[in-house]
Amino acid sequence: MLARPGLVSFDYVRARTPGEVVQLLAEHGADARLMMGGTDLLVRIRDGAVRPRLVVDLKHLPGMRDILYQQQAGLTVGAAVTMNQLARHPAVVAHYPLLAQAANSVASYPLRNRATIGGNLCNASPCADTAPPSYVLAGRIVVHGSAGEQEVAIADFFRGPGQTVLQPGQFVTAIRFPPSPAAASGRYLKLGRNKAGDLAIVSVAVLGFPDASAPSGYRFRIALGAVAPVVLRVPAAEEWLAHHPPGAETFARAADLAAAAASPIDDVRASADYRRAMVRTLTRRGLNAVADTIAAPTGSA
């Protein structure tokens, strides 16, 4: 007897144009599922969580696997760009290293060859590794549907675990990131149950940059993964950091504020108390690491 049900049969279409996807989704409705690398979808089909009659492969749509960088416009990452592509692309490594770190933290090398950034975000798991960096880098999701294309700020994209604002018939074609603030430095810290590649029990993305308009001379953005139904920014900690000089005491207080903002659950991978404690630890570590590499504000020594 099989321990698991195995893959049921379904029809498969490799879509060639966005129009073809719109038409297929209109024809098949909830019987159709979209697929990129399939590392989430095929597991769910195997486990019987979803039973599509049709799987529509989006990876071969024009531009879906492209990474474009322009100094003025920023970065556009096709939704079907894999984690390994993202982690190694010279422009991503040079200008958005936080995103490269997060992509490189996903599971194992073979899985990163299939897993895509679009699939990671559309799957809407609270522990998706590319989500916290996308928050602090002000990512925007490019959504295609019968009415054409629109952009949604990442902070408005998630509705809860497994839920996004995508309406029936809509799909994601790219993620756009504006130019990073000048002299910014970022860190992605992820805690899993092992170092061989595991889903995050807690993850923290920190971005810091000099900003003369902040009383402290710096601004920091902090996003927490896997400790709430959707990724959390921590405005209280960010405000605190903008008003107090960088240093051990300031960072410890900001880490306390981050831990207080988290609303983690107990599950098989960790207790809520442990998760909250680890938010504190990782936030403090992330702030220290960013502060060590951030440039001094203009005009200071």
Ligand SMILES: Cc1cc2nc3c(=O)[nH]c(=O)nc-3n(C[C@H](O)[C@H](O)[C@H](O)COP(=O)(O)OP(=O)(O)OC[C@H]3O[C@@H](n4cnc5c(N)ncnc54)[C@H](O)[C@@H]3O)c2cc1C
């Ligand atoms: C062994 C293992 C380890 C893993 N480890 C990690 C990890 O460490 N970190 C992590 O974050 N994740 C991890 N994952 C989860 C998974 O690999 C990632 O979420 C991956 O990025 C999903 O991308 P994909 O291209 O395979 O998505 P798919 O499985 O193809 O799609 C995921 C979901 O998004 C929908 N979808 C896909 N593309 C679109 C689109 N363009 N528009 C709208 N909806 C779309 C699909 O219908 C599906 O519901 C792991 C999975 C496995 C099996």
